[in-house]
Amino acid sequence: MKKLAVVFICLLQLQCGSKVVRKMNGVSFVATRDKAVQENVDLLKDLHVSHAAVMPFGFIRQLDSPEIIFNTDRQWFGETRQGVMQYIELLHENRIKVMVKPQIWIWKGEFTGNMKMANEEDWSVLEDSYxxxxxxxxSVAEESKAEIFCIGTELEQFVQHRPGYWKQLIGKIRNVYKGKLTYAANWDEYSRVPFWSSLDYIGVDAYFPLSDKKTPGTDELREGWQPWKKALQEQSNLHKKQVIFTEFGYRSMDYTAHKPWLVDRTEEGVNLQAQVNAKTAIFEEFWREDWFAGGFIWKWFPYHEKAGGSNDNRFTPQNKPAEEVIRSYYKAF
Structure with a gap:
């Protein structure tokens, strides 16, 4: 009987231990003009969110401009140092962990991955500014005890042209911040990032093309994931790091899985079912994998009652059927 009791206790401990290991069930928490309030966070708790990305912004005039403008009185509160601190404090009070994810916005929405300087002088100015x-x-992340810090988002040309700069920058960041580090590589960039060995997670903005159909089914989308999933797992094995989807999401529109990265004002028809299917497929393919740490939904607006809805074809799942899909998977994991 004693032996049976010991075996039972061991099995119970293993089961309990497996329940403790949960995914980063995250959202990209959009900055606003105002302070975050408890009502904004209550909705995250209802969604079973465990992590939130807080995103301060710096601004650049054009792709070859080297000066980054940031933390100014002209920015929205949530995009500034003070705002980031306030958001993190409120999230932590509600036991939601935080990834601080500074991002660059280039005028007219130019893709940051194409940002490249024309000469050595401008590269040096950009490096100092960045x-x-x-x-x-x-320093904000360290002071606020944020759990993860993202050192950059979709900066392919900057990374590829200045690898030495990034290596020494990571060292300087480590001297300031003692938590976990990642970088948010674009879906077609991550395999060429030269510094994964210096970080704690492989971060990927997961806008992989999966299907060219108007409303692809979940099974078809899961099949479309297979080559991408294999490549991601190979990177995880190569670097002995877990993968995080630093961003993932689909617009509620026709052909949403064809070019999931599209952020233009396209007038493709609203397609709530396509968004549901795409969300379901990504959860089914990744959330049970031990080499996969979790991800951050793009994107979640604090003022829930004004966000999304059945006539909206944008990324947010708020007030759409996809919201319930997220809730069910986040609750399970």
Whole structure:
């Protein structure tokens, strides 16, 4: 009987232990003009969110401009140092962990991955400016005890042309911030990032093309994931790091899985079912994998009652059927 009791206790401990290991069930928490309030966070708790990405912004005039403008009185509160601190404090009070994810916005919405300087002088100015930008928010992350810090988002040309700069920058960030580090690589960039060994997670903005159908079914979408999933797992094995989807999401529109990265004002028809199917497929393919740490939905607006809805074809799942899909999977994991 004693032996049976010991076996039972061991099995119970294993089962309990497996329940403790949960995914990063995250959202990209959009900054606003105002302070975040408890009502904004109550909705995250109802969604079973465990992590939130807080995103301060720096601004650049055009793709070859080297100066980053950030933390100014002209920005929205949530995009500034003070706002980031306030958001993190409120999230932590509600036991939601935080990834600080500074991002760059280029005028007219130019893709940051194409940002490239014309000469050595401008590269040096950009490097100095970016260091000030990123170390400002690394210090915020340390002061606020944020759990993860993202050192950059979709900066392919900058990374590829200046690899030495990034190596020394990571060292400077480590001197300021003692938590976990990642980088948010674009879906077609992550395999060429040269510094994964210096970070704690492989971060990927997961806008992989999966289907060219108007409303692809979940099974078809899962099949479309197979080559991408294999490649992601190979990167995880190569670097001995878990993968995080630093962003993932689909618009509630026709052909949503064809080019999931599209952020233009396209007038493709609203398609709530396509968004549901795409969300279901990504959860089914990844949330049970031990090499996969979790992800951050793009994107979630604090003022829930005004966000999304049945006539909206944008990324947010708020007030759409996809919201319930997220809730069910986040509750399970």
């Amino acid at each position: 260091e000030k930008f990123i170390l400002t928010y690394a």
